[in-house]
Amino acid sequence: MATMSSDTERPVTKATARTSERGAATRVALLEAARETFVTSGFAEAGVTDVVARAGASVGSLYHHFSGKADLYLTLFEEFQARQTQRTKQAVQAARAGGETDPMRLFVAGARAYLEGCLDERELAALFLRGDGPPGFEVIMRDRLRQWAKRNATLFEGDEGALVVVLTGALAAAVSEVALSEDENASRRLADDVLGIIGQIRRP
Numbered sequence: 001m002a003t004m005s006s007d008t009e010r011p012v013t014k015a016t017a018r019t020s021e022r023g024a025a026t027r028v029a030l031l032e033a034a035r036e037t038f039v040t041s042g043f044a045e046a047g048v049t050d051v052v053a054r055a056g057a058s059v060g061s062l063y064h065h066f067s068g069k070a071d072l073y074l075t076l077f078e079e080f081q082a083r084q085t086q087r088t089k090q091a092v093q094a095a096r097a098g099g100e101t102d103p104m105r106l107f108v109a110g111a112r113a114y115l116e117g118c119l120d121e122r123e124l125a126a127l128f129l130r131g132d133g134p135p136g137f138e139v140i141m142r143d144r145l146r147q148w149a150k151r152n153a154t155l156f157e158g159d160e161g162a163l164v165v166v167l168t169g170a171l172a173a174a175v176s177e178v179a180l181s182e183d184e185n186a187s188r189r190l191a192d193d194v195l196g197i198i199g200q201i202r203r204p
Contacts, residue, residue, distance in 0.1 A: 037051050081144065
């Protein structure tokens, strides 16, 4: 028996549910194919036809879900950033739940989670740092860095601007080195060393 959707007031049947599931699956397949294509070929050299062929989809289905190649790239970026934000929030919450109150140690806990995320998704993290993105992406990256600094400032009650700028800049440089290095073990050692140095910084 069909149920009613509160948003559309139209019956939701098994057929429409299956259509919705297929649409969601197609979207996921297109994003995965875009990720693989961009990582392999770079954004500039990748084509929409390459993505749909890898996804086993049609050009029409791609444009049903996305406005084009740049939209695929930006969606991958936003979803990666959402996962990274979740990782850092969980790490900071866990540290607080364990009794930690020192802002610097909370920052290091979040920074470690962020770097671990970059290591876990190195190909994707590197994709966004190589400079081969859609027009205007560098502006998005700068804006995201400013947002990151603001979030970091909340750990220090927002009153230690210079320190937050230094910490955020240092971590951003570490992220770039970790993500772009071809040696994963060296990247992990570097991440540990950077966090160790940051942890020794004393608040002014």
